[in-house]
Amino acid sequence: MIKEYNDISNHVTEAADICIIGSGAGGAVTAKELAEKGLNVIVLEEGSSFSTKNFNQDPLDMMAMMYRDAGTTMAYGLPPASITLGKCLGGTTTVNSATCFKTPPEVVQDWIANHDCRGLDYEALLPYFERVEKEINVTALSEDILGNVYKIVKRGAKALGLSAKPLMHNVKGCDGAGVCQWGCIKGAKQSMEISYIPKADAAGARIYANCRAIKIATENGRVKGVEAVFIDPATGRRRWRMHIKAKVVCAAMGALITPAFLLRNRLVNTSGLLGKGLTIHPCGRVVAEMDELVDGHLGVSQGGLIDAFKEEGIMLEGIFIPPAIMAMALPGVGEEHKYLTKHYRHLASFGVLVCDTTRGRVLPGMFGYPYLAFYSLNQEDAEKLHKGIGYTADIFFAAGAKRVFTGCYAMPTLNNKEDLKAFKRLEVKPWYFEVMAFHPLGTCRMGNDPRSSVVDLNLEAHDLKGLFIPDGSPFPTSLGVNPQVTIMTFATRTADYIATNIHRY
């Protein structure tokens, strides 16, 4: 049963074993796993439920419809970083690029060795990875579907002795519509509202969309339930109240909203670390103008990767987007701008993802924002971004690019390899870059010691029995790769733990 605002005509009182707040990679997985184990589950999602009936491939319409704050969410700092989030059933998985990675083993080893996560075992996570990858159909796509940008980058990389690899995607029957981030019009992307949520629904979970959690009720150091309100999606006004009695509450609103929500509720912060340690994978976007016809929009938006610079904390990942958004990544005004948009079909682009050492902070929101995030790129990460852009430009020039656009204000256009040499010699500052960021993590870190972590290794809050945080917040460091599979894997593991121990709550 999925109910939206229009299906509700009065205040609602419910009781459940588990109330899950959020329906993204963490919440939807937890809901399905627990409902299939016979537990009584309720899911609350602030956004609406959308499908191919509503997807029209127009970035503006889709941002206005499915993105939190119409796509204007950001972290404040130098430079400010745009971090787009989904606000819909399925959360950000509905508007992501469908890229899948297992957690790199060395990241988990680092957590165990240096971040108080003794007891985690990578081998023990493997069956969970397999379960998740089967559910969301993680698959390799053909080169035709991966698109021409991938072929160009592969060619350039080969010329430099590097190798480009295809990315894995959670899709079924993908034809490369190239609009993953604006709602898959083919329904091919196995985002949560296509994969896990229907199964949770079939197993008896009650799912409420347009429902915003306001408060977690507690009693004697245990959770007691959740107070929520239904929001009219047309006006944003609160209307009906909802009261849920629950033995267990899962806060799975993502690493930006979960800590802000808990701070506002004055919960689980005896460590003083709630909301601290934000990592966001700062990204740059490098665009190349090619002589050849590229038609990058005729393949998946994120086709391939180059991981040769992983040791330096730099991953190069494909990204191609419609002209309405691509135009923002291009320099120039007037005729120069019009020339580039007219040559959209000759453009190729690739992203630079930095495994960041910068740490930001999340605070409770105000002025109508659910959270406030602060994050100022440090010099080390700015230099990584600079290097990554240089590597990508190298690859594009090796593939025959006429010009390369860097996204760096100090030198936005590279007309030839001499310019590239000069670019590499630049002494950069963090604010020289136009930064987009993805994958917020780390704001409710896990660990064994309650003095230095917010949740334990089962993702249960140290300070409050029955409160679990199965989203991206508990991961102590940046992953260096797209995190949806990691979040789903840990959520599956947590669901197993809750199901086994439900009698204790």
Next chain:
Amino acid sequence: MSYKVLSETEARIIAAMAGGVIPRAGTSFALGAADLEDKWLPRTDHLLSRMPRATRLVLRMAALVLNYAWPLIYMKKLTPLSALDEQERTELFHIIENSPAPGPQTILLVKVLVFPAFYGLPEVKEAIGYAEKFPLSPDYVGPKD
């Protein structure tokens, strides 16, 4: 024309900014922002209407301030940007884009407010030779709240 959130003044300023970045005519494609104002401005207005009130307020205030600040700082003119002709506005944006930080960063405001609205129009997509790979789903009914 009436808008959901933009005032007439704000709409005029945003339209003027857009005209400077995407002027009419030229060798690449003939359409300019001014040619299709009645089509893309309501889209910008819709996008703004879905933003939090505080974001909306900041963007609208920024447009009002930059309307005077940009010509004053970069052209030493007291004339507001909206009173400059299209060619002067393009020249102004050229100067801003080639100036040190934070000049180029401020142009992002125009890009955010104008590009998604303008480049999503069917006429513009046709003019730049862009077509989506697939038509809409057979069960498509339209965006919803």
